[in-house]
Amino acid sequence: MNPPSAHKNACSTSNPRLDNTTDKDDASKRHPFSLPLSIYNDRNMKHTAKLLLIALLLTCLGCAARTAPDFTAPSLTQPNTNLSLANDRGKYILLAFWSSASQVCRLQMPYIQKTWDAFKDRPNFTVIALSLDDDPNKTIAYSEKHNLTFPQGYLGKWEFDTVRPAYKTRGIPAIFLINPQGKIIATNLRQQDIYTTVKAHLNP
Structure with a gap:
């Protein structure tokens, strides 16, 4: 001393x-x-x-950290159901706004799928991808072709969507990590950072 x-x-x-x-x-x-x-x-x-x-x-x-705005979106992966943050409160949620028409968005999909495959069995984690395609069938077709199995919902055409503006995003892809308390703890995730950020929070 x-x-x-x-x-x-x-x-x-x-x-x-x-x-x-x-x-x-x-x-x-x-x-x-x-x-x-x-x-x-x-x-x-x-x-x-x-x-x-x-x-x-x-x-x-x-x-x-700010609270993630809640939403309701029809599911593309579970017919006749809706996706929302409220349904998954208490989990880490990887939230992605995307469109199959965007090349940059398409580049992120393998990393979201990798993250989903690695942690989908964790009770405290899920993925919600929200499509802004002008036709939901385009999202479904692309996902089936590229074996994207994580949960997805449909927001409708860009100009009519009200969920994405609530997250103050100017473009897509826009990928967030939300904690179990509903707070946004990571933004603008890209490629390998998607996986490593989720892993760091699930395996501290």
Whole structure:
């Protein structure tokens, strides 16, 4: 443990030789998330300090996460049923807005399928893909051709859809991860990041 004088100097906000402020004044000038520099100079404390800072950052991000707007969409994979966030509350939900007419959207589908195959048996995970094709039969045909088996719903034509605008997306694909509390915790996922992000949350 560093002696009191060394700790005081390490925590000072300015050169101790030029600063005559008290310890109380020094503390008031520190950033609320700052830690004494002596911690970083102690080899045994570096890892702990790093974990603490990461935890503080994640806490702040969690506070800023916004609630995912709920919706109801007719299912393309389970006839005569609807998909909604409310039905899957308590799960991690990989939510994807897409269209089979979009090449960029089509590029994401194998990664969503990979994620579905890996975690579909987990009771706390599901996928909801929402199609914006101008005809639901196009989505069904594409999915059958490419063996896409994850749950899908249909939103209708782009210009009439009201769900996607609620998520403040300007284009597609738009892929989100929603936590069991209904908060959006990841946005704009692409390709391998789709799988790795879901895996990181399901296997912390």
